[in-house]
Amino acid sequence: MKEVRILVAGFGGQGVLLLGRLIAYGGMLEGKEVTCFPSYGAEMRGGTANSTVIVSDEMIGSPIVGNPDIFIAMNEASLKRFQSKIRMNGLLIFDSSLIKSPEIRHDISAVDIPATVIAASIGGKEPSHKAALSATQVRSANMVMLGALLAETGILKMESVMNALERLTSAKSKKTLDGNKEAIRRGIQHIEDKKSKDR
Numbered sequence: 014m015k016e017v018r019i020l021v022a023g024f025g026g027q028g029v030l031l032l033g034r035l036i037a038y039g040g041m042l043e044g045k046e047v048t049c050f051p052s053y054g055a056e057m058r059g060g061t062a063n064s065t066v067i068v069s070d071e072m073i074g075s076p077i078v079g080n081p082d083i084f085i086a087m088n089e090a091s092l093k094r095f096q097s098k099i100r101m102n103g104l105l106i107f108d109s110s111l112i113k114s115p116e117i118r119h120d121i122s123a124v125d126i127p128a129t130v131i132a133a134s135i136g137g138k139e140p141s142h143k144a145a146l147s148a149t150q151v152r153s154a155n156m157v158m159l160g161a162l163l164a165e166t167g168i169l170k171m172e173s174v175m176n177a178l179e180r181l182t183s184a185k186s187k188k189t190l191d192g193n194k195e196a197i198r199r200g201i202q203h204i205e206d207k208k209s210k211d212r
Contacts, residue, residue, distance in 0.1 A: 015070050017168055018078045021158075022063035022095055023087025025053070028155035031181070032085070033064025035159060038177035039169045040068035048076040063091070068168060083166065085158055086112065087128075106161055108154060124165050124204070128157035131199050135192055152189070153196035160200020164208075171201065 019036060023029045030051045037049035046069040053062055065078035080100040086092040086107040092115055099105060101120045110129035117123045132154040156178075163171055175194060182190050 016073065017068050017083065017166075018081045019066040019068070019083045019085065019162075020063060020078055020081035020095060020098070021066070021085040021087070022061070022091035023155075024090070025062050027062070027087045028152060029062040029087060030064050032155040032159055033066050034181060035174060035177050036066045036068065036162070036169070038181060039173040040066075042173045042176055043169060045069060046071065046073050048073055050076060050078075061091070061094075063095070083162070085162060087155070087158065088112065089115070104166070106158060106165065108158065110154075124161065126157065126161045126200065126203055128154040128161070128200065131157045131203060132196055135195055135199065153193050156193045156196035157200035157203075160197040160202075161204050162200075163197070164201040164204035171197070 019033075021029050021032050033049050033051060037047040040047040046067075048067045049064060051062070051064045065081070067073050067076060067078065080098055081103065082100055083104045083106070084095055084099045086095070086105065088108070089112045092107055092112055096105065096118060099118070099121050103121050105117065105121055105123040107115065107123065107125055108128040109125035110127040132152070135153060159174065163169060163174060174197065178193060178197075179190065182193070
């Protein structure tokens, strides 16, 4: 890896900005050059949010990410808005819990993972229907997506990301730490299981 440009997008409340910060912080802990730029929509929760991250082995010439190598789509609106920007032969990772039967470009690779359903199942609370996917239950869907990114690309070590998560989790949010770590592991495991089946 010399330089990887990543775009993460979803709606407010999905932890898009935290996901971007974790990728950047994990890269920094590995001694890489990083940039991270958050972008909010008109509303914080329920509005749009995206984060652009660059992780590089060399000095970064520009922090602007026009055509990302990797796009992590947390909802359908974001997929429709940003898919066209992915560079040719780039990678799309999307939450198939919320994005059903999407039209995917033929010149990119796509990885689907039911991140929201996986997140909701942590703690033994498997959702029985869509209404069960409350905001409280799906807060760690972003961590599942992070695990999928790690397993699919290997751009960062899991240990670096776990360390970054510990450092970025505030004292009042420490109770969420174990659940978020488990969500990362579940995301990794899901992708590894898919790869095993495809062999």
